Amino acid sequence: MTQGKDSISRERLDHAGRIITKASILSGQEASEIAAAPFLFARIQARIAGEGQFLDAGLWMAFWSISKRAIPAMMIVAALSFGLSLYFTGNKSQPPAFSVDAYLGTNESGVENLVFAEKRPLTRDEVLATIISSDRELGR
């Protein structure tokens, strides 16, 4: 019952809506009168001529006016992204590069430190001196 009443009122509202929509429009006679306004075509011609000139001569101006806004914006974006990339790469711990110190353990204390502290390769004389000294120790 209520549904029936609702549907009737709904139909009625839709009908009223159509009447309102149709009431809002201009009649053909009124539209004709407005369309017959004097100098309407002359005004259109003038605007076409004006816009045509703008399209021909104002192309570079239009490009410039766009560039004036776009270039600073792009520069800001570039600077911002550069700064952000610097910030993030600076915070990241660098992967340890190959270091002779780490490999040889020169930072450690003890015998290894003495043996491997020397970064440069041993010379022949040094090798010979080491052999001789060890032979001497054995000879004693």
Added chain:
Amino acid sequence: MEPTHDPSNESSDADLVTEVVKGDATSFEQLFERHRQRVALIAGRFFQHSPQIEEIVQETFIKAYFGLANFSQSKANSFAHWLARIAFNNCYDELRRQSRSRKWMLTDFVEVERQQLRSLTGDVGATTLESTTINRDLAHKLLRLLSAEDRLVLVLLDVEGLSVAEIAQLMGWSLPKVKIRAFRARTDLRRLLKKFL
């Protein structure tokens, strides 16, 4: 825009378009004479003041002039249909501009107008509804409360008598969009009218 020759009055729209693209201003004037009333009528579906309608007519023909080269290449529809599409789109843009510039409220209605709307929507019998006259200003005032899309769809459905498919083709919208928009437009208008009951 120097006239090159005077084409006969029996020239078709397509012939006149070709001449305009070649640079003949008189052909464009002929196109204007043929179609200005229809464009004004379309503008009159949405606006009631002559300066607004004249502006829509001007905008429509200016856009048509600069788009004629593309139209003559595409050969998709008739010139009248293409021009109507430009006109409806111009009206739609103008409605959107207006809705952005000012938000209309129910409080804008004076008591006499409320009474008139109440008589239209109240339970006074279907026969009297047909005979009820409603002031155009009041109708405009009420329809301004709807969104631009709602208003456009309602006019295309109820005044122009177009089908959903035709509206979709005219406005370049998808079928579901038109259906949803039509449903929402009717619901919104119904809700609006209920407030006056």
